Amino acid sequence: MKVLQFTVPVPIDKSIVVQKDVLPYFYPHLHRHQEVQLTWIQQGEGTLVADNNMHTFRSNEIFWLGANQPHIFKSDPSYFLPRSRKKIIALVIFFNPEGALSAFFNLPEIKQLKNFVQQRQTGFKVPAILNTVISGQMLRISSSAGVEQLMHFVELLRLLSGCPDITPLASGNRKATVSDHDGIRIGNIYNYIMQHYDKAITLEDAASQVHMTPHAFCRFFKKHTLHTFVSFLNEVRINEACKKLTDGNYDNIATVAYTCGFNSITNFNRVFKTVTGKSPSQYLNSYFHNVETN
Incomplete structure (x- = not known):
C-alpha cells in the first residue's frame, strides 16, 4: 500500500x-x-x-x-x-x-x-x-x-x-506533506498490522515489512504516527474488539480478547481500559445506552 x-x-x-x-x-x-x-x-x-x-x-x-x-x-x-x-x-x-x-x-x-x-x-x-x-x-x-x-x-x-462536541479523527499536529517513499512504508505497516492483528506480531516482524532495523523502525513509526508500535497495535486490536463486542457475535468477552490477539484476559482488560477509558463491560453498557437514547 x-x-x-x-x-x-x-x-x-x-x-x-x-x-x-x-x-x-x-x-x-x-x-x-x-x-x-x-x-x-x-x-x-x-x-x-x-x-x-x-x-x-x-x-x-x-x-x-x-x-x-x-x-x-x-x-x-x-x-x-x-x-x-x-x-x-x-x-x-x-x-x-x-x-x-x-x-x-x-x-x-x-x-x-x-x-x-x-x-x-x-x-x-x-x-x-x-x-x-x-x-x-x-x-x-x-x-x-x-x-x-x-x-x-x-x-x-x-x-x-454548528455541530456540537466535534472530536477530531486524528490527534497531534499533522504534517502538511508525506513523501511517497515514506507513504509506501507507512501504508505497508498499516496493511500488515491490520491483516495480522489477531496473531502474535513482534517489533522485528513489523520492521522487516519495510526493511528497517527495529531501532530505526521505532523512530520512523513514532515520527509519522505519533504512536509507538505497541500502542498502535493495541489500538488496532481494541478497535476490532469494540466492533466484535457491539455486534454481539461472540460467546463472551474472553473469546473476543483471544480472537483479537491478546494472550490473557487480564492483559486485554488492562489495555482495553487504557485505550477506551472504560472496562469492556462499562464500554458495552455505555454503547447500548447511547444506541437506545438515540
Whole structure:
C-alpha cells in the first residue's frame, strides 16, 4: 500500500463533486487528495484510518476528512472472501477550498465557514444526532445542479459548522506533506498490522515489512504516527474488539480478547481500559445506552 496522491476529477462546469459508490468493498489503499471529503456510509462496516488514528465505521455514519489527510476506509475482512456477496454503498462529496471555490471562500460573508473548514483539517465524525439532517442535505446536493446545488452546499457547511462536541479523527499536529517513499512504508505497516492483528506480531516482524532495523523502525513509526508500535497495535486490536463486542457475535468477552490477539484476559482488560477509558463491560453498557437514547 502507498499514500497515493489523488486528483479528484472535477468537471469544467462544477466546483463540487458528488460521487455515489456501490462496490464490493471500499478502495483498499491509503491515499490523500487536495479536496475535503465528506463521506456518508450508507452501507458497510470496517475501520477508518485517518492520519495517526483509527475508528470503527458502520452504516449510516458520516465522516469529514480534511484536505490532504491520508486515510483509508478499510472494509471488514468478510468483504474480501472469495464468495462474498457483500457490498458497500456510500455518498461522497468532494470540494477544494483552494481551487475553484477559493474566491467564494474569500468573501467576507463566508469567513465563518472558511474558518470552520480550516480548523477541521484533522477531520471529524458527524455526531449521530445530526446524521438525518446532514445526510438529507447531502441528498439535496446530489440531486441538484448549478446555483441550486451551490446554495445547498453553503447550507451544508452552515449545518456542519454548528455541530456540537466535534472530536477530531486524528490527534497531534499533522504534517502538511508525506513523501511517497515514506507513504509506501507507512501504508505497508498499516496493511500488515491490520491483516495480522489477531496473531502474535513482534517489533522485528513489523520492521522487516519495510526493511528497517527495529531501532530505526521505532523512530520512523513514532515520527509519522505519533504512536509507538505497541500502542498502535493495541489500538488496532481494541478497535476490532469494540466492533466484535457491539455486534454481539461472540460467546463472551474472553473469546473476543483471544480472537483479537491478546494472550490473557487480564492483559486485554488492562489495555482495553487504557485505550477506551472504560472496562469492556462499562464500554458495552455505555454503547447500548447511547444506541437506545438515540
